[in-house]
Amino acid sequence: MTEVTSTPRKNLLGMPKAKLEAFFAEIGEKPFRAKQVMQWIHQYGVSDFDEMTNISKSLRTKLKGICEITPPEVTYQNISADGTRKWVMRMPGGSSIETVLIPEGNRGTLCVSSQIGCALDCSFCSTGKQGFNRNLSTEEIVGQIFNAIASFEGIDRNKERPVTNVVFMGMGEPLLNFDNVMDAVNLMMDDLAYGISKRRLTVSTAGVVPAIDKMSEVTDASIAISLHAPNDELRNELVPVNKKYPIDVLMTSVKNYLSGLPDKRKATIEYTLLAGVNDRKEHAQQLIEVLKGLPCKINLIPFNPFPHSGYKKPSNNEVRRFQEWLTEGGYITTVRTTRGDDIDAACGQLVGRVDDRTKRSERYINMRQVNE
Ligand code: SAH
Numbered sequence: 422m423t424e425v426t427s428t429p430r431k432n433l434l435g436m437p438k439a440k441l442e443a444f445f446a447e448i449g450e451k452p453f454r455a456k457q458v459m460q461w462i463h464q465y466g467v468s469d470f471d472e473m474t475n476i477s478k479s480l481r482t483k484l485k486g487i488c489e490i491t492p493p494e495v496t497y498q499n500i501s502a503d504g505t506r507k508w509v510m511r512m513p514g515g516s517s518i519e520t521v522l523i524p525e526g527n528r529g530t531l532c533v534s535s536q537i538g539c540a541l542d543c544s545f546c547s548t549g550k551q552g553f554n555r556n557l558s559t560e561e562i563v564g565q566i567f568n569a570i571a572s573f574e575g576i577d578r579n580k581e582r583p584v585t586n587v588v589f590m591g592m593g594e595p596l597l598n599f600d601n602v603m604d605a606v607n608l609m610m611d612d613l614a615y616g617i618s619k620r621r622l623t624v625s626t627a628g629v630v631p632a633i634d635k636m637s638e639v640t641d642a643s644i645a646i647s648l649h650a651p652n653d654e655l656r657n658e659l660v661p662v663n664k665k666y667p668i669d670v671l672m673t674s675v676k677n678y679l680s681g682l683p684d685k686r687k688a689t690i691e692y693t694l695l696a697g698v699n700d701r702k703e704h705a706q707q708l709i710e711v712l713k714g715l716p717c718k719i720n721l722i723p724f725n726p727f728p729h730s731g732y733k734k735p736s737n738n739e740v741r742r743f744q745e746w747l748t749e750g751g752y753i754t755t756v757r758t759t760r761g762d763d764i765d766a767a768c769g770q771l772v773g774r775v776d777d778r779t780k781r782s783e784r785y786i787n788m789r790q791v792n793e
Pocket residue numbers: 543545546547589590591592593594595625626627628645646647648691692693722723724725726727768769770
């Protein structure tokens with residue numbers, strides 16, 4: 422006797438148009454069904470096939486038997502006094518990730534995670550200290566925008582758009598989860614789904630150069646580079662992936678990416694200010710040199726402290742001074758203001774509990790004990 426095993430239902434939430442069309446073709450249905458289903462899922466937030474009223478009852482029954490629309494489970498949601506929303510979502514396997522929505526005027530910027538934990542171990546990042554568990558699937562990434570919009574119950578989706586911008590600045594290194602992230606980017610930008618424009622969707626990377634080089638083949642989204650240091654010696658220490666892809670190689674790759682875009686676009690250079698480490702005048706001067714010839718704007722992020730990090734946040738005056746040096750050097754320079762402080766949503770504090778597959782979190786805890 423053969424054992425009957427049920428095949429898992431296909432989760433349609435993470436399927437970009439081409440994949441969804443192929444799926445419908447596979448089950449003997451017309452490809453235009455993909456378009457209809459995409460709109461139901463992403464534009465109307467529908468996860469129950471029975472609500473898809475322009476699809477025949479028999480097809481709905483068929484779909485219910487073989488697929489599903491299942492977003493990640495939200496285990497915690499908090500709305501800050503300033504409107505910032507934060508979610509903790511539990512992923513199959515037990516670990517959690519965090520997603521944050523920052524409203525600002527008529528913009529809503531969603532900060533999404535791409536991996537559970539992170540393998541890069543930047544010295545000042547709390548996610549790095551937790552080690553790495555696994556990549557998120559496309560549906561787990563798209564599920565974050567799906568859940569974020571769903572939290573605005575009862576809004577008229579034709580009139581109100583709670584999410585206008587997306588940044589991959591949550592947990593993880595998006596370019597080390599290339600295929601899933603690019604499928605998610607593609608879906609978020611699709612007019613049949615979330616319609617986020619290419620200027621309002623930003624992939625942030627610590628500098629995985631081969632993946633930046635590959636990006637232009639699959640997307641024209643915007644890019645942010647987590648630079649944090651203006652010379653290789655310091656950057657090797659803060660952002661260890663720099664030992665593999667040093668600053669000049671990284672700058673060339675970003676320039677190539679920008680010049681391949683169909684419009685004039687600037688990269689965002691992220692620079693976390695660590696008191697006494699990378700915030701002196703000489704660093705500003707070196708940074709101005711390093712960025713020559715790269716169309717960019719600079720975003721300064723005052724360090725968000727976490728226990729035993731070993732770093733300090735510079736004073737507001739020091740931050741302002743560093744900003745002035747760069748502005749005088751000709752660069753548009755903004756300072757990221759901390760939002761959602763009361764709910765711990767600030768950058769680098771997106772601490773879900775990671776079931777670490779590396780021994781890094783253990784090493785960090787041991788090191789903390791030695792230093793205490
Ligand atoms: N892996 C991606 C996304 C990371 S998070 C990247 O490196 O770009 C987004 C930004 O927050 C990065 O620039 C990261 O370096 C910065 N960051 C991480 N921890 C921080 C902290 N404790 N304080 C301030 N910025 C931090």
